[in-house]
Amino acid sequence: MKILCVADHIDPxxxxxxxxxxxxxxxxxxxxxxxxxxxxxxxxxxLNRTVGFVFGNHNLKALPLFQRSKASLLDQTALTAQTQNYYGSTCLEGRVMRLEGILIAGLGGSIRYNRGEHQFTNFEMNCRLLRLVPRLLWNRLVHGRYLDILLTHAPPRGIHDEEDLCHQGFTGLLWFMRRFRPRYLLHGHIHLYDINANRVSQYHDTTIINVYDHYVLDYELD
Known part of the structure; x- marks a missing residue:
């Protein structure tokens, strides 16, 4: 199975x-x-294909529509119509879903650096990760594994990230990978301007890929 991954830049x-x-x-x-x-x-x-996504820390105009807990009933109705008829995409923010036979969880946003929208402290991201745990345990019981892909915007701390506050990764993602062993962690946020820049790393059982611009992942189904 081939998965087209995109992030941060509209590639011609x-x-x-x-x-x-x-x-x-x-x-x-x-x-x-x-x-x-x-x-x-x-x-x-x-492409007429399944599309799943998370939000980053820019291009957030549609974010309120996908924040289900804060949306009014009218907004929820509008969201359903837009998702099915215009966007044609599935928001994975804070969710664990099975798409095309692959177990995927999504957590977008970046480290908090200027109190902007969809920015989180490490503590806040840890709380978001913990809210995924019940569904991950269910996956383990039903499917024999916790998760296949974790889709994020920001990278883990110390892997593909940078030292300026805006581009630092989240420390909790390291714990998550050790504990739940997703096959892949796919992220954006770190722009790659050098064609030879490293975009693939390994951390325990997880392959981390920076999918900036676009990246085609050749995923082998079990």
């Missing part, structure tokens, strides 16, 4: 009339944040 190789030909063998699309919803909608309609 992807956002083009040739996308259907260029990525004809893709089964699913995952967005790791900082992309306009229209871009994800374009991929959904052009």
């Amino acid at each position: 190789l992807v956002y083009s009339a040739a996308v259907k030909t260029r990525f004809s063998d893709v089964t699913m699309v995952l967005g790791a944040g900082d992309l306009p919803m229209e871009y994800l909608g374009f991929l959904s309609s052009s």
Whole structure:
């Protein structure tokens, strides 16, 4: 199975009339944040494939619509219509879902650096991670494994991140990978301007990939 992963930058190789030909063998699309919803909608309609995504710390205009706990009943109705008829995408924020046979959890946002929207302290991110645990335990019971892919915007602390506060990773992601052993952690947020820059690392049983711009993951189903 091939998964087209996108984050942070609208790639002209992807956002083009040739996308259907260029990525004809893709089964699913995952967005790791900082992309306009229209871009994800374009991929959904052009490729006619499942699209799952998280938000980053930019391009947050649609974020309130996907914050289910804060949305009014009217907003919820609008969200359902937009998701099915326009965006064509599934928001994975704070959720654990099975898409195309793959167990995926999503946690977007970045480290808090200026009190902007969708920014979190390490403590707040730890709380978000803990809220996933009941469903992960259910997955282990039913599917024999906790999780296949953790989709984030920010990277783990010390892996692919940078020292300036805005681009530091979350420490809790390291604990999460040790404890629940997802096969992959896919993230964006760290822009890659050098074609030779390292974007793939290993941490215990988890392969961490920076999917900035676009990255095609060749996922082997069990």
